Amino acid sequence: MSQKQLAIGTLIEAYGLHPAAWLAEEAEPGAPTEIEYFKNIAQICERGKFDFYFIADTPAARTQDVETWARSPMYMNQLEPITLLTALAGATSKIGLAATASTSFYEPYNLARLYASLDHISGGRAGWNIVTSANDYAARNFGADRLPPHAKRYAKAKEFYDVVTALWDTWEDDAFVYDKEEGYNFLPEKMHMVDHEGEFFKVNGALNIARSPQGYPVILEAGASETGKEFAAQTAEAVFGVATRIEDAIAFYKDLKGRMPAYGRNPDHLKVLAGATIVVGDSAEEAKARFDHWQSLIHPDVGLLRIKQDIETDLSDLPLDEPVPEDRIPAEANHHRAYFDEIAGMIRRGLTLREICQQYTRSKVTIFGSPEEIADMMQEWLDREACDGFMITFPVIPSTLEDFVEKVVPILQARGIFREDYTGSTLREHLGLPRPENRHVVASADGGKVVANG
Amino acid sequence: MSQKQLAIGTLIEAYGLHPAAWLAEEAEPGAPTEIEYFKNIAQICERGKFDFYFIADTPAARTQDVETWARSPMYMNQLEPITLLTALAGATSKIGLAATASTSFYEPYNLARLYASLDHISGGRAGWNIVTSANDYAARNFGADRLPPHAKRYAKAKEFYDVVTALWDTWEDDAFVYDKEEGYNFLPEKMHMVDHEGEFFKVNGALNIARSPQGYPVILEAGASETGKEFAAQTAEAVFGVATRIEDAIAFYKDLKGRMPAYGRNPDHLKVLAGATIVVGDSAEEAKARFDHWQSLIHPDVGLLRIKQDIETDLSDLPLDEPVPEDRIPAEANHHRAYFDEIAGMIRRGLTLREICQQYTRSKVTIFGSPEEIADMMQEWLDREACDGFMITFPVIPSTLEDFVEKVVPILQARGIFREDYTGSTLREHLGLPRPENRHVVASADGGKVVANG
Numbered sequence: 014m015s016q017k018q019l020a021i022g023t024l025i026e027a028y029g030l031h032p033a034a035w036l037a038e039e040a041e042p043g044a045p046t047e048i049e050y051f052k053n054i055a056q057i058c059e060r061g062k063f064d065f066y067f068i069a070d071t072p073a074a075r076t077q078d079v080e081t082w083a084r085s086p087m088y089m090n091q092l093e094p095i096t097l098l099t100a101l102a103g104a105t106s107k108i109g110l111a112a113t114a115s116t117s118f119y120e121p122y123n124l125a126r127l128y129a130s131l132d133h134i135s136g137g138r139a140g141w142n143i144v145t146s147a148n149d150y151a152a153r154n155f156g157a158d159r160l161p162p163h164a165k166r167y168a169k170a171k172e173f174y175d176v177v178t179a180l181w182d183t184w185e186d187d188a189f190v191y192d193k194e195e196g197y198n199f200l201p202e203k204m205h206m207v208d209h210e211g212e213f214f215k216v217n218g219a220l221n222i223a224r225s226p227q228g229y230p231v232i233l234e235a236g237a238s239e240t241g242k243e244f245a246a247q248t249a250e251a252v253f254g255v256a257t258r259i260e261d262a263i264a265f266y267k268d269l270k271g272r273m274p275a276y277g278r279n280p281d282h283l284k285v286l287a288g289a290t291i292v293v294g295d296s297a298e299e300a301k302a303r304f305d306h307w308q309s310l311i312h313p314d315v316g317l318l319r320i321k322q323d324i325e326t327d328l329s330d331l332p333l334d335e336p337v338p339e340d341r342i343p344a345e346a347n348h349h350r351a352y353f354d355e356i357a358g359m360i361r362r363g364l365t366l367r368e369i370c371q372q373y374t375r376s377k378v379t380i381f382g383s384p385e386e387i388a389d390m391m392q393e394w395l396d397r398e399a400c401d402g403f404m405i406t407f408p409v410i411p412s413t414l415e416d417f418v419e420k421v422v423p424i425l426q427a428r429g430i431f432r433e434d435y436t437g438s439t440l441r442e443h444l445g446l447p448r449p450e451n452r453h454v455v456a457s458a459d460g461g462k463v464v465a466n467g
Numbered sequence: 468m469s470q471k472q473l474a475i476g477t478l479i480e481a482y483g484l485h486p487a488a489w490l491a492e493e494a495e496p497g498a499p500t501e502i503e504y505f506k507n508i509a510q511i512c513e514r515g516k517f518d519f520y521f522i523a524d525t526p527a528a529r530t531q532d533v534e535t536w537a538r539s540p541m542y543m544n545q546l547e548p549i550t551l552l553t554a555l556a557g558a559t560s561k562i563g564l565a566a567t568a569s570t571s572f573y574e575p576y577n578l579a580r581l582y583a584s585l586d587h588i589s590g591g592r593a594g595w596n597i598v599t600s601a602n603d604y605a606a607r608n609f610g611a612d613r614l615p616p617h618a619k620r621y622a623k624a625k626e627f628y629d630v631v632t633a634l635w636d637t638w639e640d641d642a643f644v645y646d647k648e649e650g651y652n653f654l655p656e657k658m659h660m661v662d663h664e665g666e667f668f669k670v671n672g673a674l675n676i677a678r679s680p681q682g683y684p685v686i687l688e689a690g691a692s693e694t695g696k697e698f699a700a701q702t703a704e705a706v707f708g709v710a711t712r713i714e715d716a717i718a719f720y721k722d723l724k725g726r727m728p729a730y731g732r733n734p735d736h737l738k739v740l741a742g743a744t745i746v747v748g749d750s751a752e753e754a755k756a757r758f759d760h761w762q763s764l765i766h767p768d769v770g771l772l773r774i775k776q777d778i779e780t781d782l783s784d785l786p787l788d789e790p791v792p793e794d795r796i797p798a799e800a801n802h803h804r805a806y807f808d809e810i811a812g813m814i815r816r817g818l819t820l821r822e823i824c825q826q827y828t829r830s831k832v833t834i835f836g837s838p839e840e841i842a843d844m845m846q847e848w849l850d851r852e853a854c855d856g857f858m859i860t861f862p863v864i865p866s867t868l869e870d871f872v873e874k875v876v877p878i879l880q881a882r883g884i885f886r887e888d889y890t891g892s893t894l895r896e897h898l899g900l901p902r903p904e905n906r907h908v909v910a911s912a913d914g915g916k917v918v919a920n921g
Contacts, residue, residue: 097584191489198489
């Protein structure tokens with residue numbers, strides 16, 4: 014059996030994912046809306062032979078605590094993801110282009126068109142990260158006061174997925190024949206109407222764009238909750254893992270893939286990508302020192318606000334340069350257990366409030382190391398089936414991205430666990446995913462029963 | 468006073484706007500989803516120094532009479548307009564990029580983001596053609612059985628416009644200061660929330676993208692009906708005229724501009740673009756002969772279907788090569804009076820059914836002429852204030868487009884009524900339109916009252 018290959022995606026935000034990234038020396042002021050800046054970043058990723066470039070998204074700007082977010086402005090000002098990816102398609106030729114779009118805020122028909130069009134324009138490089146959204150401040154941009162509960166959001170997401178994939182199957186791959194002699198631009202029998210009426214959506218029509226190069230864009234999901242994992246087992250083709258310890262990652266990997274056969278799916282057709290923040294240096298210490306500098310740029314107000322959100326306790330009345338009294342730790346975590354434990358741990362260790370503000374990482378394990386050390390870690394996770402690859406966030410770009418591409422990628426390539434060059438031209442080919450067959454073709458081969466792909 | 472200049476936009480469809488364009492010798496089979504094809508077309512338009520490239524849109528494929536539409540497939544298979552324009556932004560540098568988007572089928576927040584992002588990515592070249600949509604088969608893709616009545620659609624369009632422009636004014640132009648020294652990425656006082664609750668939309672939030680180069684994309688409209696004209700007088704910056712006779716165009720021009728002062732608007736801030744299908748030849752006769760060849764390619768089934776739609780009478784039981792009995796003309800026109808008159812006229816003149824199928828032009832005046840004759844017509848319309856410019860449709864591309872660019876544009880330039888080269892870099896600059904001020908800046912200068920731009 015040939016050596017298993019790493020998949021690598023990267024989540025890109027204008028300055029990088031660090032809360033103080035925009036304050037780094039290298040940060041270019043106008044970057045968030047400067048298309049040439051992003052083209053350069055995408056080209057660096059493509060030089061690194063990454064599987065895909067990824068954009069996270071919430072269709073909203075924060076409307077509370079704006080004074081503080083002005084000091085840590087992530088997602089307050091960004092190009093819209095589908096247009097940004099479309100522009101990047103013209104500046105790259107191989108790398109996959111994926112973005113988040115919420116099933117809570119889009120009409121399925123519009124979303125189906127946009128992603129199908131991106132897939133055509135990019136020659137089969139589109140990926141769609143399905144999210145249900147969790148921010149009420151986003152819901153308020155779309156007529157609602159708040160989002161529906163988790164289970165309802167997922168039920169809607171599943172129905173959304175069903176409608177969108179049905180629309181993508183409107184046309185069989187060989188429907189458009191452009192037969193001038195017979196006078197038929199397409200074969201009417203290869204066009205299939207969608208007639209859907211469900212709890213959330215009613216769609217009766219046909220998509221007005223030919224089936225795209227990949228059939229469907231690659232479907233990405235996060236899938237951490239129980240509902241999320243079932244949805245992913247049923248529909249996802251790449252999943253972002255959140256485990257920070259290898260043992261947890263191995264368990265997640267096994268758990269998720271183990272759920273797939275129940276849906277008639279081959280576990281190889283879903284790639285688990287471990288989330289990792291990576292800083293490469295000459296040594297782990299040197300890398301850590303660079304990171305500590307960025308941490309020191311986090312304004313205390315930003316730190317306090319993040320803590321307040323994550324443990325629901327306002328510590329802003331306390332002096333910054335003294336330890337936090339232990340009785341200020343809330344009795345229990347309402348939201349993220351891991352966030353809570355990290356903050357509570359720092360309080361118990363007697364760190365000052367300022368130190369906590371600057372050292373709190375939201376449980377993101379940032380991996381510091383020399384190129385060899387980073388490569389070792391990645392190889393170990395791959396070999397031990399903790400993941401099929403990585404979804405890397407770089408804290409400050411372009412520098413930490415360039416370091417990885419120039420120093421770590423060649424080692425992975427030399428070890429034979431990462432491509433020397435692209436061998437395919439679609440995101441599906443990069444990830445080793447099958448191209449979904451049109452359900453109507455499948456049905457016709459099966460004797461007429463139309464079933465959803467899965 | 469300096470010579471008034473022509474504005475020129477062109478409506479592009481993959482093969483051109485003729486119903487049989489895809490059957491022309493030059494038509495490239497895969498064009499509708501081939502981005503390189505469209506890049507070439509946009510570059511030809513930019514060589515012609517056109518103000519803008521325009522895409523019409525209906526978010527739907529036809530679902531009835533598909534067998535016949537397979538012979539005349541316009542809008543059955545096309546790239547989604549906003550992604551297509553974004554891709555073209557990277558292949559051009561000056562030409563404006565405009566597309567239709569319906570206020571009936573989009574969420575205002577999503578649309579505001581997409582167009583703002585396109586405006587950023589293109590460096591200020593975006594235009595939005597506001598339509599309310601009139602096709603029930605599109606409504607069925609979005610949960611409705613049919614569209615609401617005309618007046619209700621326009622009321623929704625106006626509210627949609629109000630919300631979208633308010634979102635575009637979320638950020639003052641100088642809100643993002645990227646002040647690393649003070650630690651402020653943006654100035655919180657230059658961010659303005661939208662809090663809208665109306666008959667159709669409820670939006671409470673802020674747009675997550677900086678105000679775009681043009682402030683707002685240029686607003687285009689059709690505005691033929693009474694309601695449409697009022698809406699255009701209030702909100703449009705370019706309007707597509709439909710008059711086919713110069714006297715009617717002059718009346719429309721005067722009528723529309725005359726309505727603007729009531730809304731506090733300067734009539735120069737709305738450009739009337741006369742719709743014209745143009746075929747340039749060595750002579751009018753030669754151009755007409757080319758067109759007649761394309762007309763001859765219209766399949767009788769397509770002709771019959773167009774007639775059936777337009778006069779609500781099915782003539783398919785009649786022999787193709789005999790005149791149509793006059794008693795088959797319906798008592799009155801339900802839809803387009805002009806369509807009805809054209810068909811009824813041909814029946815009364817004794818044309819055979821086949822001839823009617825092939826000669827019916829849907830009242831589109833196609834202008835045939837030598838380069839000088841075309842230039843004369845355009846100059847006359849400009850001089851007599853029948854229009855500020857033209858919205859040209861080319862029946863078959865690239866040939867009729869190239870002919871115009873190579874043969875007519877130089878004459879217009881030599882006469883001093885069309886630019887030798889672009890002098891600005893935004894669509895507003897090309898059209899001579901002011902950049903809208905942010906309503907909050909205006910309000911602040913006015914002592915605090917926030918009013919909509921108009």
